Amino acid sequence: MALGLLSLMLLPATLVIARVSGGLSSSGDIANNASWTVFVLAFTVVGVVVARRQPRNPMGWLLIGVVLSLEAENVGSNYASYDYYNHHGTLPLGAVATLLSPSANYAFLLVPLIILMFPDGRPGTGWRWPLRIYASICSLVVGGTLSIAAGSLSRRTPVNGSGAVVGVNHPTGGNAWFDIVKVLFVLAFLALAIAAVAYQIRRYRRVSGERRQQLKSLAAGTGALIVCFAVLLASGGSSNVVGSVSFAVGLAALPLSMGVGILRYRLYEIDRLVSRTLSYALLTALLVGTFIGLVALTTDTLALSGRVGVAASTLVAAALFNPLRVRLQRLVDRRFNRAHYDAEATVAAFTARLRDAVEIDSIRGDLLDAVNRAVQPTHASVWIKP
Numbered sequence: 001m002a003l004g005l006l007s008l009m010l011l012p013a014t015l016v017i018a019r020v021s022g023g024l025s026s027s028g029d030i031a032n033n034a035s036w037t038v039f040v041l042a043f044t045v046v047g048v049v050v051a052r053r054q055p056r057n058p059m060g061w062l063l064i065g066v067v068l069s070l071e072a073e074n075v076g077s078n079y080a081s082y083d084y085y086n087h088h089g090t091l092p093l094g095a096v097a098t099l100l101s102p103s104a105n106y107a108f109l110l111v112p113l114i115i116l117m118f119p120d121g122r123p124g125t126g127w128r129w130p131l132r133i134y135a136s137i138c139s140l141v142v143g144g145t146l147s148i149a150a151g152s153l154s155r156r157t158p159v160n161g162s163g164a165v166v167g168v169n170h171p172t173g174g175n176a177w178f179d180i181v182k183v184l185f186v187l188a189f190l191a192l193a194i195a196a197v198a199y200q201i202r203r204y205r206r207v208s209g210e211r212r213q214q215l216k217s218l219a220a221g222t223g224a225l226i227v228c229f230a231v232l233l234a235s236g237g238s239s240n241v242v243g244s245v246s247f248a249v250g251l252a253a254l255p256l257s258m259g260v261g262i263l264r265y266r267l268y269e270i271d272r273l274v275s276r277t278l279s280y281a282l283l284t285a286l287l288v289g290t291f292i293g294l295v296a297l298t299t300d301t302l303a304l305s306g307r308v309g310v311a312a313s314t315l316v317a318a319a320l321f322n323p324l325r326v327r328l329q330r331l332v333d334r335r336f337n338r339a340h341y342d343a344e345a346t347v348a349a350f351t352a353r354l355r356d357a358v359e360i361d362s363i364r365g366d367l368l369d370a371v372n373r374a375v376q377p378t379h380a381s382v383w384i385k386p
Contacts, residue, residue: 034248035247035251039067039251043067043255046060047060047255048060050262053263054263056121058117059114059120060262062110063114063258066107066111069106069110070107072100073102075097076096076103077100077101077163078163080094080158080163081162083097085157085161095153098152098153098159099146099149102149102168105141108189109142115200116195116196118200118215118258119211123199137181137184137185138185141182144177145178148168148178149168151167151175209369217260218258221254221255221258222254224254225251226250228247228249228251228253229247229250231246286328287324291316
């Protein structure tokens with residue numbers, strides 16, 4: 001768990017260096033650093049827990065690798081910029097910071113692998129050659145960035161004002177070959193990422209039971225991330241409270257949902273969670289819209305006083321709360337929580353299969369599956385007395 005400890009140690013180092021170099025001067029920067037803290041803690045904790053409980057599963061190590069790469073880039077670029085532009089390269093470990101500055105590229109290398117290998121780290125034998133080709137291109141990317149970073153140390157200022165290594169984005173001379181590698185990497189990244197998403201969608205359609213719930217957990221986290229980023233963009237960025245909170249929630253939702261899927265913790269509650277979240281989000285939007293519309297109607301059209309209009313609108317919204325909640329919950333359950341909606345059908349199907357079943361193991365598996373689908377218990381087991 002040394003890598004997880006290193007990730008947690010780099011977090012305060014990032015904040016301290018940002019503070020010393022003036023990176024926490026505005027409320028927007030403070031909000032961004034708060035979101036960054038949530039991101040690091042979520043990925044690190046989930047990665048450490050998965051790696052500790054399933055050390056042969058590469059998913060935990062991949063999650064930790066993403067965080068370490070991004071933290072190394074954050075620390076390295078800030079420190080290198082502060083060293084070479086404020087102290088003319090006299091601070092210790094400036095060269096090391098320069099070599100760490102392009103580390104964020106390494107995090108992007110791991111993203112398609114995380115998508116592809118979820119949840120057990122075994123994508124299948126058909127992916128052997130595509131993964132080998134991708135690994136070869138990734139090796140060229142790592143080697144090229146380190147070569148350019150090492151070569152830039154001969155400059156008086158090897159990094160620019162933002163801490164990026166000079167020559168990485170626009171290599172020239174003997175490093176011109178790296179432009180071709182970058183194009184190859186972008187193509188390989190997009191191809192593998194799209195193929196991995198298509199592979200997981202295909203698996204979701206084919207599998208059932210526990211594996212389907214694992215993929216559904218991943219989809220729920222991805223959906224939450226997309227919604228939170230949409231709220232972030234609609235609110236004008238992370239410089240305000242709404243934007244920063246949605247950004248932090250989105251960053252934490254994805255690793256947490258992946259951890260639930262990998263560790264199979266309360267898997268059969270994911271339908272209920274998605275159903276309740278969606279129904280209450282729709283309910284909130286409808287009530288807010290109703291409240292605003294009634295306030296406008298009572299104050300502008302009916303010419304009532306502001307206080308009377310707000311009070312009347314509040315009473316109407318409160319009266320509509322429970323009827324709307326019940327109707328919305330039924331509609332959402334019908335689409336997103338079929339186990340609850342079709343509990344009777346699940347029991348009937350199990351009864352029909354039970355008539356022709358003769359093997360104890362098959363009956364036990366069908367019984368547990370039916371119970372999980374129908375009543376969604378926290379834990380279910382069958383004990384057969386010999």
